[in-house]
Amino acid sequence: xxxxxxxxxxxxxxxxxxxxxxxxxxxxxxxxxxxxxxxxxxxxxxxxxxxxxxxxxxxxxxxxxxxxxxxxxxxxxxxxxxxxxxxxxxxxxxxxxxxxxxxxxxxxxxxxxxxx
Amino acid sequence: xxxxxxxxxxxxxxxxxxxxxxxxxxxxxxxxxxxxxxxxxxxxxxxxxxxxxxxxxxxxxxxxxxxxxxxxxxxxxxxxxxxxxxxxxxxxxxxxxxxxxxxxxxxxxxxx
Numbered sequence: 747x748x749x750x751x752x753x754x755x756x757x758x759x760x761x762x763x764x765x766x767x768x769x770x771x772x773x774x775x776x777x778x779x780x781x782x783x784x785x786x787x788x789x790x791x792x793x794x795x796x797x798x799x800x801x802x803x804x805x806x807x808x809x810x811x812x813x814x815x816x817x818x819x820x821x822x823x824x825x826x827x828x829x830x831x832x833x834x835x836x837x838x839x840x841x842x843x844x845x846x847x848x849x850x851x852x853x854x855x856x857x858x859x860x861x862x
Numbered sequence: 863x864x865x866x867x868x869x870x871x872x873x874x875x876x877x878x879x880x881x882x883x884x885x886x887x888x889x890x891x892x893x894x895x896x897x898x899x900x901x902x903x904x905x906x907x908x909x910x911x912x913x914x915x916x917x918x919x920x921x922x923x924x925x926x927x928x929x930x931x932x933x934x935x936x937x938x939x940x941x942x943x944x945x946x947x948x949x950x951x952x953x954x955x956x957x958x959x960x961x962x963x964x965x966x967x968x969x970x971x972x973x974x
Contacts, residue, residue: 750905777960788866788952788964789906802959836905840960849894849913851962853905 749773750839750854758860759827767822767857769837776841777801778820779851780812783834795820832861864889864955868965875943875972883938883968885953894956895936897927899949900967906952912936923947943972 749772759765771778777796781789791804795814809825818839824831835858838851865888875881887893894913898906910921917929927938936953950969954962 748905779961781962788966789962791961791963794959794961802961804961838906849956849960850896850908850911851960852908853898855905
């Protein structure tokens with residue numbers, strides 16, 4: 747098991763609502779990345795945070811937003827939920843690139859979101 | 863844009879036999895390649911990576927992967943499969959910004 751934790755483990759929302767997912771990074775890691783994994787598919791990159799700033803974004807609309815806090819934990823917020831937002835949301839943490847194991851992203855167990 | 867292809871949705875192998883899970887990639891510049899495994903209702907577990915150096919990379923649980931630049935492949939291998947290896951396997955390539963692009967996954971079924 748990695749030291750990355752996510753909460754909640756499961757969540758049910760209705761279309762149009764807003765949701766906040768949380769992630770605590772592994773000790774010593776300063777970068778958090780979020781991925782969406784739809785059923786039967788590989789994870790897709792949403793965005794990444796490094797030292798509290800967004801450091802890259804995938805092909806997701808602005809209603810997907812995030813935060814990173816001084817302790818490097820992170821939140822993913824999704825507004826105006828749609829049925830297609832139903833997925834497993836994965837958080838991954840990593841250290842500084844070019845230093846030690848910085849290239850490797852370590853994943854949490856995920857939050858499974860169901861939008862009805 | 864970078865991409866990863868895992869041509870087999872499922873690989874079936876008998877316990878004790880060698881296994882191979884295929885992965886090909888497309889990326890500009892030097893490839894940074896990864897394999898992850900996912901068990902039911904779990905997150906992704908890191909198995910191994912290729913950054914530079916030897917083309918044969920050894921990882922966790924007896925897995926290894928062979929990097930082939932000319933064929934743009936990074937196949938996952940294990941000399942002797944275990945029933946407990948049955949899971950979903952993902953190949954990924956990393957860009958300069960540390961974003962991972964994943965393949966669609968290959969389900970490995972190891973039968974006793």
